[in-house]
Amino acid sequence: MNNTILDKNNSKPEPLSSKKNRIMDHMDNIASKRDFFIEKNECYYKDMVKWLKFSIPEGKSVLEVGCGTGYVLNALCPSRGVGIDISAKMLDIAKSKYKDLTFINMDAEYIDLDEKFDYIVISDTLCYLEDIQKSFQEIFKLTHAGTRIFISLHNFLWEPFLKIAEILKIKMPSLKLNWLNQNDIINILLLEGYDIVSQSKRLLVPRYIPFISTFFNRYISQLPFFRNFCITEYVVARPLFPKPDNNKLFSVSVIIPAKNEKGNIEAAIKRTPEMGKHTEIIFVEGHSQDGTLDEIKRVVNEYSDKRDIKFTVQDGTGKGDAVRKGFNMSSGDILMILDADLTVPPETLPKFYNAIATNRGEYINGTRLVYPMEKQAMRTLNLMGNKFFSFMFSWLLGQRLKDTLCGTKVISRENWDQLSKGRSYFGDFDPFGDFDLIFGAAKMNLKILEVPIRYQERKYGETQIQRFVHGWLLLKMTAFAALKIKFI
Numbered sequence: 001m002n003n004t005i006l007d008k009n010n011s012k013p014e015p016l017s018s019k020k021n022r023i024m025d026h027m028d029n030i031a032s033k034r035d036f037f038i039e040k041n042e043c044y045y046k047d048m049v050k051w052l053k054f055s056i057p058e059g060k061s062v063l064e065v066g067c068g069t070g071y072v073l074n075a076l077c078p079s080r081g082v083g084i085d086i087s088a089k090m091l092d093i094a095k096s097k098y099k100d101l102t103f104i105n106m107d108a109e110y111i112d113l114d115e116k117f118d119y120i121v122i123s124d125t126l127c128y129l130e131d132i133q134k135s136f137q138e139i140f141k142l143t144h145a146g147t148r149i150f151i152s153l154h155n156f157l158w159e160p161f162l163k164i165a166e167i168l169k170i171k172m173p174s175l176k177l178n179w180l181n182q183n184d185i186i187n188i189l190l191l192e193g194y195d196i197v198s199q200s201k202r203l204l205v206p207r208y209i210p211f212i213s214t215f216f217n218r219y220i221s222q223l224p225f226f227r228n229f230c231i232t233e234y235v236v237a238r239p240l241f242p243k244p245d246n247n248k249l250f251s252v253s254v255i256i257p258a259k260n261e262k263g264n265i266e267a268a269i270k271r272t273p274e275m276g277k278h279t280e281i282i283f284v285e286g287h288s289q290d291g292t293l294d295e296i297k298r299v300v301n302e303y304s305d306k307r308d309i310k311f312t313v314q315d316g317t318g319k320g321d322a323v324r325k326g327f328n329m330s331s332g333d334i335l336m337i338l339d340a341d342l343t344v345p346p347e348t349l350p351k352f353y354n355a356i357a358t359n360r361g362e363y364i365n366g367t368r369l370v371y372p373m374e375k376q377a378m379r380t381l382n383l384m385g386n387k388f389f390s391f392m393f394s395w396l397l398g399q400r401l402k403d404t405l406c407g408t409k410v411i412s413r414e415n416w417d418q419l420s421k422g423r424s425y426f427g428d429f430d431p432f433g434d435f436d437l438i439f440g441a442a443k444m445n446l447k448i449l450e451v452p453i454r455y456q457e458r459k460y461g462e463t464q465i466q467r468f469v470h471g472w473l474l475l476k477m478t479a480f481a482a483l484k485i486k487f488i
Contacts, residue, residue: 019177020086020107023128026175027087034069034090037172043208044231047217048123049075051202051234052150054488055445057422060118063142065108065135066125070094073101073121082117084108111138116147123152126185127176136192143239145359146414148197148445151235155201156181158231182233195240197445198398201230222486224395236398236445240359247357251278253332254349257314257322257433259286261340262295268338269303271346275334275353282330283311283340284322319407320433327416335416337433339407344368348453352410361449362415363441366406368455392478396486397442402450405474409437415446426484435477442485 038045049072056062058077067073067083068090074081074097081098084106085091091103106112109131120139129135139149154162156179165171186196204221205213220226252275256268265283272281283300285293293313300309312329314322327335334356338346344366355364389404411419419440430436441448 017130020130023175023177024086026173027085028089030173031069031087031089031093034093034172035071038069038071041171041206043213043217044203044206045071047203048072048152048232050488051200052076052121052123055148055150055236055443056119056121061116062119062121063113063117064121064123065139066122066128067091067094067103070098070101070103072123074098076119076121078119080117082113082115084111084113108135109138111142113142115142116144117142118144118147120147120149122149124154126151126153126180127174127178130177132178132180132185133188133192136188136194140193140239145239145241147239149194149237149239151185151237153180153182153185153233153235155229155231155233157229182235185235189235189237193240194237195447197236197238197447198442199236200234200398201227201232202234203231204229206231218487222482238445238447247354248277250276250333250353250357251331252276252280252334252336252353253327253330254279254281254336254338255284255323255326255330256281256338256340257284257286257319257326258288258292258296258340259322260288260290260292262288262290262292264340264342265292265295266299267342268340268346269299269307269309271342272338273347273350275350276357278308278332280308280310280330280332282326283309284326285311285313286317286319286322287313318432320430320436323433323437324420330413333413334410335413336410337408343456344406344408344453345456348451349408351451351453352408355449355451356410356412360447362412362446363437363448364410365401365403365438365448365450366408366453367403367450368406368453389474389478393438393481396478396481397438397448399442399448400450401438401448404438405434406453406455407434408453409434411437411441411446415441415444419444426480430477432473435481439481439485 052072053076056076059079061080062073062076062078064073064083067085070083073083081101083094083101083103086107088105091105094103108125108129120142126132159179162171166173182199189196202217202221204216204226207213221230254272258265269281283296285296296311300311303309312325314325323337334353336349336352338344338349352364355361390402393401393404422440422443423436425443426436426439
């Protein structure tokens with residue numbers, strides 16, 4: 001007699017297909033050996049857990065689809081951990097080992113759970129599913145706007161080596177229905193209403209060899225060309241909910257760091273549009289020598305009956321310090337940075353608002369490298385530097401980022417608060433404030449979206465960028481980011 005599964009749509013038991021029965025029987029038969037093979041392939045599983053723990057904070061709600069005996073789910077230390085698997089015998093072992101976690105015998109194509117999760121992990125499971133698209137339909141119901149889905153799969157180039165490993169009893173025997181690559185998964189995710197956040201590959205040497213495996217897996221595996229031969233491919237996705245009907249749901253805080261920008265202060269007020277249900281403008285003055293602070297006070301007094309304007313003087317130095325102080329005293333749901341030189345026109349800020357208010361992106365970055373620039377807007381060396389760092393950061397983050405140095409950046413208060421809690425991982429390394437945000441957003445797997453803007457020549461004052469001094473700082477920060485984000 002065939003095993004059955006409950007179909008929630010018609011509340012009638014539906015027979016499992018012969019393929020699915022075969023998979024279930026296979027998993028039940030090898031359940032007692034599962035932990036043995038995990039221990040035998042410790043290098044592989046530890047690297048997977050390390051990658052997941054980098055982005056999944058402890059104390060969150062986590063669902064693992066195809067949890068097996070619960071090794072990965074337990075390692076993530078969730079506040080609410082739920083594992084589902086088609087193999088009852090796998091789950092018997094998991095329940096006996098991890099009393100604080102919940103394990104449910106359930107088919108990923110018919111998920112009967114009435115809750116939402118912060119993170120959903122699908123590690124080496126999709127190859128066993130009969131209808132992957134149906135599984136993603138079911139998983140979508142368990143997500144909220146901030147949910148992240150982490151998917152791992154094997155690089156198809158490794159298929160012959162994995163078969164040999166099975167014959168030699170080095171690897172757990174498999175009975176796969178599918179062999180997929182990243183592009184296959186991405187295509188299915190897009191069909192089912194998900195958005196791709198990032199992609200990565202890891203692990204060139206899946207067995208522990210003193211010094212060699214550590215060196216190759218941490219450093220060489222992340223270099224262009226070599227990464228194509230990594231055994232594990234990862235995709236991070238998020239649910240993409242329908243566009244809200246009302247685009248004025250959120251309040252906005254525009255933070256304007258201002259040092260020696262006296263001639264631009266009033267124009268910043270006049271040209272910054274009202275956005276959402278309310279817009280506040282916060283100047284953060286940086287110990288200017290040209291009377292900028294007095295001008296800010298004058299403008300605040302003159303326009304106080306027309307606009308919600310505040311100001312403060314920063315305690316430390318650098319744009320990063322100014323941005324953090326402005327964000328911390330702001331009240332808006334959406335936080336924006338506008339450079340006081342106004343080379344990014346304030347009139348373009350509604351484009352940034354629309355991008356984040358409609359959930360097209362979660363970290364919105366301006367890009368000056370799409371439209372032609374005014375003649376003096378950006379010097380040649382600065383442009384070359386921007387293109388170099390664009391390439392480097394796209395590689396580092398696993399997401400396309402064309403212009404890392406554009407001063408206009410937008411993030412929600414909720415994500416800023418979460419990012420701030422995790423700043424200790426990177427430390428106080430960034431005097432500019434740009435990379436503090438970019439690295440934090442990447443670690444949180446926020447969806448980065450770039451808004452093209454027309455970069456204009458400044459009308460007042462001189463640029464405060466020192467090309468070679470700051471260029472050297474940026475190179476050091478790139479190396480720092482590689483160690484903290486890529487080479488982990």
